[in-house]
Amino acid sequence: MVAYQEFVSLSQSPDSEERGSAAHLSALAYLNHCGPADEQAALYAALIGFLDDPSVKVRAALAYGLLHAKEAPRPIMLALLHDSAIIARAVLQYSPVLIDADLIGLVRNLDVAMLVAVSQRASLSPRLAAAIIARGHGAVTLRLLSRHEVALEPGLLVDLAAGQGDNAEMRGALLARKDLPAAARLLLVQKATEALRGARIVKGAVAEDRLNRVLRDSCDTALSAIGEREAVRTSAADYVSALIVTDRVNTRVLLHGVVTGHVMFFAECLAELAQTPRAKVFALLENGSRPALNALLARCGLGEGVRNLLARLILHARSADLADDAAARHYVVTALTEELIAEHEGVIPEELEEAFAYLSEQNILLARKAARGVMTAFAEDATAPMALPEAEMRLALPAA
Template sequence: MSMVAYQRYVQLSQSCDSEERGQAAHIAAMAYLGHRGPADEQAALYAALMNFLDDRSVKVRAALAYGLLHSEHAPRPIMLALAQDAPVISRAVVQFSPVLLDADLIGIIRSGDPDMLAVMTMRPALSTRVALALVRIEDPDLCIRVLARDDIALPEDELMVLAERWGEDARTRGALLKRKDLPGLARRHLVGQVREALMGTRIVKGAIQPRRLDRLMRDACDTATTSIGEREAGRGRVHYAKALIEADAVNARLMLHALVHGQVLFFADCLAELAETPRAKVFTILDGGSRAALNALFARCGFSAPVRNLLARMVSHARTADLADDLAARHFIVSLLIEELITEHEGDIPGTLDEVFAYLNEQNIALARAAARGVMPAFAAEVPDAVMVPDDRPNRLTLPAA
């Protein structure tokens, strides 16, 4: 500032008009942040900033705050004082000021002001420590705000806790499911909560016959479980399959579902855990092992002889098809398995295969429906003038009107 500018500043700062004092506060803030001169001048500017903290007008203190708000060089004592000022000032400081440390924010969290906590979730940068402190308050709105921040890395165990805590709350559950870093076990738990919520919804129960609804939900949950497992296996996280096995959630139906849908990584992880066999060896057997080797592997997993034979047959068919992406191949192989089972057992399916045979029939119907969608419109587009039902009935006598 020149000498004249300083004189003008003094006039503004001593004015009875809060607008003019606000101008002075803003000028002082800009001068302090841009100062490159002697130390005594900087000390004078710092003292000027301090004096504005005691101004009776909120407008003046707000002008001071907004002048310093986004700077990393703003004086911490002043910003801490402003963070305890009127709500219009304190919220802005808590939301934007980069000079506030995690310890400062934790102290504000302990104060419990809900409005301050909400604006804190909107800070340009939020550390994991502060984010965890916010979600542990167990307020669903705060939790959703933090979960929506994909720039914040949250520990897997904390996400598991949140899934357990908020699984029945639809909004928080949705926010959790949107996170790409959600652990597979937490995601599967939340999918189960979605199933329960849908099963209990009147509009769903009233629109779908109970047995069909149960089949639809069971198939959807199997798909979710194996899809999550495939993604976890692709990331090298074998604990997902291990946890499912420990929870007794892996059975012949689920294994067959994974194989039918081409989720080979999850299928192999489950086999490796069940058979206590290295994953690489399991892949070698699945890729080119003999029928005897496949049966031996499935025997180590504890499957019955009929189930072992069925899985071995399915693996042999799967080697020649892309079941992950080819819907027609899935339908063909499932239909073929059903025909082979009927022929092999002369129509008398063993009781040990009741569950998997029922599953194959369900899948056959579902896959046939999916494969049939769009076939007729595509055919009609190719032959638009073809007659679907020829009218070869004899012409009827038409009598003139009386």
């Protein structure tokens, strides 16, 4: 316990350390006060008095005592907010008394150090976070994006993806957020693809034709994977509608959706194209007859050859685990390719050329995936030695 006279002596001491102790004690006494009202009023007056102390140490001691308290007097915290930089930064970062209305106006003119202090507050509203990002300081924006507990408006994330998605660090921070809208995620994938295409180390290591095939296949996979994720969240309609409006849904994308096991995305595409209830589309895909499937695909505006191909693919997919089994996917693609060749006697119609080219590409990729680890697994289980032909004399090849 500190007697009143002793407190007054400390408050009026010429030593700033003692006045600082008095300021800190008065702050703690005010926050924990449970006595008469006149005593609390006296403590409040004492706090106000310390605001005019010439020593920054005293004012800092006062701020430290009130810094984390929800019960701290607002007028005092607002006064400290305009004190010296070291005190103001602490108040900006830690004081729960400050509300958005106090901070948003300040954020527009704060220097970077103060802006960082605001961005490190324990909780930030979407409105305040947007005001901080609007200042356009990349390092501060990255700091906010890395705080996944801070909610950001979808429109703001889309704008960031469009405006700053060419920056690799910003792109990574955006892609790491689970609340990133599907349209923004797809846009960032496209920007990452272009960055890879232009990277010298990539261009120097992979032939241009093969690089284009790999990147196109990766983009298609990303497009359908994002759609599958949105379908699980029951918010795929807007994503798919945007793809259709921008002519991103074509035969290749529809085939890729099924071949990669993204069947919910495939179903959403059919529902949007055919303007048919999703429940009905799912029922047809699961149990519909071939004529019923052809009727659904006709409503999607697909040609006869593409309709027949997709109907066959759907029937094959019902009995295969295309999502996780590369061997099953390879089998289905091989079967479809052979059926097309046999049906058209090796002369693929123009309508199906794109689909046939896609199936041929996938056949190679899936064959490689399905073959990985097969010999290793066989060798581990096999008991008898492998019968191999005797080695023949090798020809000497000229140097390349």
